[in-house]
Amino acid sequence: MIETSENTLIDQRLEKLQKLREVDGAAYPNDFRVTESIATVRARGIGPDGEQLSNEALEAAAIQVSVAGRAMAVNSFGKAAFIRVRDRSDTMQVYVKKDEVDEMSFTRFKLLDIGDIVGVEGELFVTRTGELSVKAKSFRILSKSQRPLPEKFHGLQDAEMRQRMRYVDMIVNDDSREVFRTRTRIIKYIRDYLDQRDFIEVETPMMHPILGGANARPFVTHHNTLDVDLYLRIAPELYLKRLVVGGFDRVYEMNRNFRNEGFSNRHNPEFTMIELYQAYATYLDLMDMTEDLFQSMARDILGKTVVQFRGHDIDLGKPFRRLPVCEGLREYADAPEQAFHDGRAAYEWGLKHRIDRKAADIVMKKYQDSRDPNAQRNCALEICMMVFEETVEQHLIQPTFVTDFPAAISPLSRRKDSDPTLVDRFELYVATNEFGNAFSELNDPQDQEERFRAQMVAKAAGDQETMEYDEDYIRALQYALPPTAGEGIGIDRLAMLMTGSDSIRDVILFPMLRPEK
Numbered sequence: 001m002i003e004t005s006e007n008t009l010i011d012q013r014l015e016k017l018q019k020l021r022e023v024d025g026a027a028y029p030n031d032f033r034v035t036e037s038i039a040t041v042r043a044r045g046i047g048p049d050g051e052q053l054s055n056e057a058l059e060a061a062a063i064q065v066s067v068a069g070r071a072m073a074v075n076s077f078g079k080a081a082f083i084r085v086r087d088r089s090d091t092m093q094v095y096v097k098k099d100e101v102d103e104m105s106f107t108r109f110k111l112l113d114i115g116d117i118v119g120v121e122g123e124l125f126v127t128r129t130g131e132l133s134v135k136a137k138s139f140r141i142l143s144k145s146q147r148p149l150p151e152k153f154h155g156l157q158d159a160e161m162r163q164r165m166r167y168v169d170m171i172v173n174d175d176s177r178e179v180f181r182t183r184t185r186i187i188k189y190i191r192d193y194l195d196q197r198d199f200i201e202v203e204t205p206m207m208h209p210i211l212g213g214a215n216a217r218p219f220v221t222h223h224n225t226l227d228v229d230l231y232l233r234i235a236p237e238l239y240l241k242r243l244v245v246g247g248f249d250r251v252y253e254m255n256r257n258f259r260n261e262g263f264s265n266r267h268n269p270e271f272t273m274i275e276l277y278q279a280y281a282t283y284l285d286l287m288d289m290t291e292d293l294f295q296s297m298a299r300d301i302l303g304k305t306v307v308q309f310r311g312h313d314i315d316l317g318k319p320f321r322r323l324p325v326c327e328g329l330r331e332y333a334d335a336p337e338q339a340f341h342d343g344r345a346a347y348e349w350g351l352k353h354r355i356d357r358k359a360a361d362i363v364m365k366k367y368q369d370s371r372d373p374n375a376q377r378n379c380a381l382e383i384c385m386m387v388f389e390e391t392v393e394q395h396l397i398q399p400t401f402v403t404d405f406p407a408a409i410s411p412l413s414r415r416k417d418s419d420p421t422l423v424d425r426f427e428l429y430v431a432t433n434e435f436g437n438a439f440s441e442l443n444d445p446q447d448q449e450e451r452f453r454a455q456m457v458a459k460a461a462g463d464q465e466t467m468e469y470d471e472d473y474i475r476a477l478q479y480a481l482p483p484t485a486g487e488g489i490g491i492d493r494l495a496m497l498m499t500g501s502d503s504i505r506d507v508i509l510f511p512m513l514r515p516e517k
Helices: 006-024 038-044 055-061 103-109 159-164 166-172 174-195 237-245 283-302 325-333 343-352 357-367 375-395 445-460 471-478 491-499
Strands: 064-076 080-086 091-097 117-126 132-143 220-223 228-232 250-258 270-279 306-309 312-315 321-324 400-406 419-430 433-440 484-490
Touching: 006 103, 038 064, 038 091, 055 117, 064 091, 064 132, 080 117, 091 103, 091 117, 103 132, 159 166, 166 174, 174 250, 174 283, 174 491, 237 250, 237 270, 237 471, 237 484, 270 491, 283 400, 283 419, 283 433, 283 484, 283 491, 306 491, 321 325, 325 375, 325 400, 343 357, 343 375, 357 375, 357 445, 375 400, 375 419, 433 491, 445 471, 484 491
Parallel strands: 091 132, 321 400
Antiparallel strands: 064 080, 064 117, 080 091, 117 132, 220 228, 250 270, 270 484, 306 312, 400 419, 419 433, 433 484
């Protein structure tokens, strides 16, 4: 069999387009009016008893419809054909017969290709095989598909091509469309969940004059009129907490963030988060709320609480485990007690667990001249977190709240009353992936100022992921931030979990990719 090249198929379609211009005058008409979606049309063919109406009942009712969509399949018999037409809601069969339509409609039909956008006016009927269909009275091609769709049985299977040409991926892959429908339902569900709890949604700046809100490398841009460099937002945290100072006790933002870092199946430089803040609450309150959110979302959107993700059956229905950092290191890394208190001991122990020596050297340098009585403890805990990432995270399969993080790596979190070297913070892990980060907020302006200065010391020691000193934020805290808890949850990873997707690029419509050429 001789295969027809894509270029030849394109040429054939362009010839049909030219003929369509000649016979119809308008190759891309814009005057066809759709009366209802295909899903609504299907519903009109259902009787009060929930059963499909018979052909006799449909003929008596003479239900007239006007639908439009993409032609996904054509089964032609010369003077008649069945076409499967799909719109945003569903797919429906259309019957086009030469004797049932006007001459112009049948001329247009003969110029049809799979992938064309078509408009059909006609009447509902049931075929001999019992399928509800539209018997066309008029037929139009509304937009010509000049390129052929991928072959039916092999489709668009290359992952990078699916992500690069998402428009084709969504045409030919039902699963891909369903993933993004689910993503939309997730976002709506979160908004409804928070709105019902008296949170209000706000918008904060996406260009920041000062780098803050998270430890990450930024994208830098320049404002010509002001002649100043600005950072694309890495997190909206400091602006949202300013609003809590201003009296918005429960506030959230569905926000886009930008981090100038590598990308993988778990990271994209541009990503979506929900970030929320609740006054007069603690990180423990948000832990309870997060568990309830994940469980109720799974039940309501998926109809189940056990989901398949990254090769595991994840049970969202059971209480989530709560695991302090140090306990995790004792359990999974056999951590010696000295490693939690002595920087040099933690350093030597960490190297045995293959932590990044250069990063560990920066930590040691940061604390070598410190007069802080907790310097050794802070240094040890910061290195312990490197070991945690290398050894413990891989064991966190079922939903787990990791708690009691070192204050040294949590510059915006409230210190624990029982141990000032730790903070009231948690991160949620599922199948070794971090899904959320939350803490009781630091609202002591003097402590916050010291933490900002420590970030400057870390940057001078070589740490590239630090915050800048934000004088206005300190001023805002001086007007009194109520006791507050805040949290950020990654929407992209949440969509991965709820749809069972292995790569973050499969749940982002247009992910970052290397240049095609």
